[in-house]
Amino acid sequence: MKTKNKIHPWEITSESVYLDRRQFLLAAGLATAAGMTSLALPGQLMAATGDLESVQGPYSTDEPPNSWKDITTYNNFYEFGTAKDDPYDNAQEFRSQPWTVKVSGECDKPGEYHFEDIIGPHTLEDRVYRHRCVEAWSMVVPWVGIPLGDLLKRFDPNSDAKFVRFKTLHDPEQMPGQRRPVLRWPYVEGLTIAEAMHPLTLMVVGVYGKTLPNQNGAPLRLITPWKYGFKGIKSIVEIEFTSRQPHTSWEIANSREYGFYANVNPEVDHPRWSQARERRIGAGVFDEKQPTLMFNGYAEEVAELYAGLDLRKNY
């Protein structure tokens, strides 16, 4: 039996609370200066008590995490609509339990696995990661998950398993965004086997110590913090080991703008906008954008995966 972690990393860092308070005071001051009464509270830190049992994992940043509100109301999850608040508005009725994942391809233990079979044998870890969207905004998110590599090893991938392909649930009834062909449904993402096995890569089941909200990709989603957010496929129902590089949804939609690797890279611009800087969600309206870091600041951990690869061509 796992022991419940008493202190979570975001509880140790009171900096975020301090920041939130400071922003509140600033907002209140501005409102008073403008002769108005402010009833609005800034994004609150919630979920001090989570429902998941977890231990502290490695690689956590000590940057202050974003508020529960920002993380759970500002989402790109096109299956529930293309506006940022659509997932929050449209995903509340989504049934994320019971949940089955089909494992197939180049491995010795394919099959249909229940959510409990997938997660049960592992210890959940808290990992506070930076999250950089291809749209040039970023957050810091206290995820709860398991290292993807530990999970994949249980399916005994064979030597032909060079890539891993993931698929999101296709259910237009529950996912209204899938009723329009904005992307080719179901959503498909992929990683090289080395990326999938990297200890930074997470299969996420929660945020802020709580079960993952539907709008964040319940019940299972991928997180690769050195890649743009769209690689983090949500509501996963299929994992396939393949010998060939999978065609991913955004690549199919626009291969000139979105590549298979999608590594965060301030030197390679999106054809329509710069990737050199990012807007940190939750920063003040008058705060500057911050410089984007190579591999989103995880270069030390992942740069060797891409040794000899032309990152301009393999974007």
Next chain:
Amino acid sequence: MTQKSVRILKAALFLLCLLPLGKLTLEVFGVAGMSLGANPIEELIHRFGKWGLNFLLITLAVTPVRHLIGLAWLMRFRRMLGLFAFFYLLMHFLTYAGLDQRFDIPVIVEDVVERPYITIGMTALLLLLPLALTSTNSMMRRLGRRWQKLHRMVYVIAILGVCHFYWQVKQDILEPLIYALILALLLCYRLVVRWRRNRAASRQITRNGHDRIAHTRRTI
């Protein structure tokens, strides 16, 4: 419509046109729980831009609506609507330049030069500037016929504006397509009216043997 009622309606319309600005202001300061969401700067830029486009299309709708339901006095409000389009688009640019790029001129120039959707957006705004500056009665008088020619530029500006919107959308083009469709209808209306007038005029010529084209070449 009497002079007095026009004045009252104008004042009412002015306040109505300020409503989007009022709402945005309340949201910026978080009054009564209103908010611009997690990414307020982007939201502000987008909302100003969209209201600018809305007002451009509303301005372009005045003439067709006047023709179709015969409310001649609608023309009295067109200038104000056009100026509000300019105002919201200027705010769109200023929030981008000021809040997003913090008036970092080299970065803004790079954006305008290297990012085609920003290039055409900037072009549209610059083309709109002389129209706003020549919207006074005295400028209309001074420019005479050239005033009308100059202000036909608004068709080009609206096309550029909708292209700018279409081009910056990440993947879901439904909304800019709706704008494009409305703009296409408004422009087609003018083409059809012009074509019918020209045809009528040429019939007149053959029938009467003298040139009445000049007469039919009124504004459409």
